[in-house]
Amino acid sequence: xxxxxxxxxxxxxxxxxxxxxxxxxxxxxxSGIPTFRGMDGIWNKLKPEELxxxxxxxxxxxxxWEWYQHRKEIIHKCQPNSAHKIIAxxxxxxxxxxxxxxxxDNLHRRAGSKKVYELHGNIERNYCxxxxxxxxxxxxxxxxxxxxxxxxxxxxxxxxFGEYLPQDVYTSAEKAAEESDVLFxxxxxxxxxxxxxxxxxxxxxGAYLIEVNIEETEVSKSVNKSFFxxxxxxxxxxxxxx
Ligand code: OAD
Numbered sequence: 001x002x003x004x005x006x007x008x009x010x011x012x013x014x015x016x017x018x019x020x021x022x023x024x025x026x027x028x029x030x031s032g033i034p035t036f037r038g039m040d041g042i043w044n045k046l047k048p049e050e051l052x053x054x055x056x057x058x059x060x061x062x063x064x065w066e067w068y069q070h071r072k073e074i075i076h077k078c079q080p081n082s083a084h085k086i087i088a089x090x091x092x093x094x095x096x097x098x099x100x101x102x103x104x105d106n107l108h109r110r111a112g113s114k115k116v117y118e119l120h121g122n123i124e125r126n127y128c129x130x131x132x133x134x135x136x137x138x139x140x141x142x143x144x145x146x147x148x149x150x151x152x153x154x155x156x157x158x159x160x161f162g163e164y165l166p167q168d169v170y171t172s173a174e175k176a177a178e179e180s181d182v183l184f185x186x187x188x189x190x191x192x193x194x195x196x197x198x199x200x201x202x203x204x205x206g207a208y209l210i211e212v213n214i215e216e217t218e219v220s221k222s223v224n225k226s227f228f229x230x231x232x233x234x235x236x237x238x239x240x241x242x
Pocket of ligand 1: 023024025026027029030035036037038041052102103120159160161186187188189190191192212213214215217229230231232
């Protein structure tokens with residue numbers, strides 16, 4: 001794929017002091033992790049309200065827990081792709097670069113990114129719903145159920161439907177977006193709020209918006225530049241050229 005990067009975009013990127021990468025499920029598609037919407041999307045096969053919410057967990061903790069264990073096993077077999085890697089490279093070589101992700105798959109960290117604001121949590125972490133004790137990946141099971149020492153149920157540290165985003169993480173992401181000169185919007189439909197507000201916070205504060213997606217989205221009309229192609233191909237080309 002040969003990408004045409006216009007002079008304006010090159011210039012803006014060369015002069016930028018502060019970059020934010022706002023990412024969604026599409027950035028991990030080339031690693032083999034299914035997206036939520038679109039042809040093979042998870043939500044075409046399962047109803048989110050049946051699995052990804054607190055009441056579903058209370059009603060059938062074993063089912064919800066096993067679904068997350070299954071997703072985690074898939075994720076563990078996947079590797080970060082060239083999009084995650086180039087972002088980590090850029091982050092490690094320049095000062096003000098943040099990653100704000102809606103993904104829970106931990107692939108940005110596995111690629112070497114250090115500062116990652118995970119708006120929807122991280123599937124590798126868990127916590128007790130009663131005493132809030134935090135667990136990593138090793139959760140004790142009693143009769144097949146994830147149980148804390150206090151007897152409470154342990155749940156994945158991910159944001160479910162109807163829940164608030166982690167406030168401190170959102171505030172940091174919001175600040176990074178406000179201060180950004182360029183915001184990359186990579187592999188997201190940009191329709192799930194409040195996460196998607198990051199896009200408009202950056203825009204209202206004068207950032208130059210660059211979208212990377214395989215197809216047009218709701219966001220396309222609001223950005224300065226869209227690159228249509230796979231994130232793992234487009235992002236390395238952009239950064240090779242500037
Ligand atoms: P979606 O599944 O809504 O969108 C994935 C986007 O990635 C689509 O716009 C695709 O066109 C694009 N895409 C697919 N493959 C790509 C590739 N190789 N390169 C670039 N783009 C590609 O996922 P999100 O926008 O992340 O929330 O969804 C947002 C939230 O909705 C998720 O975090 C999740 C879900 O409900 C929670 O679970 C709270």
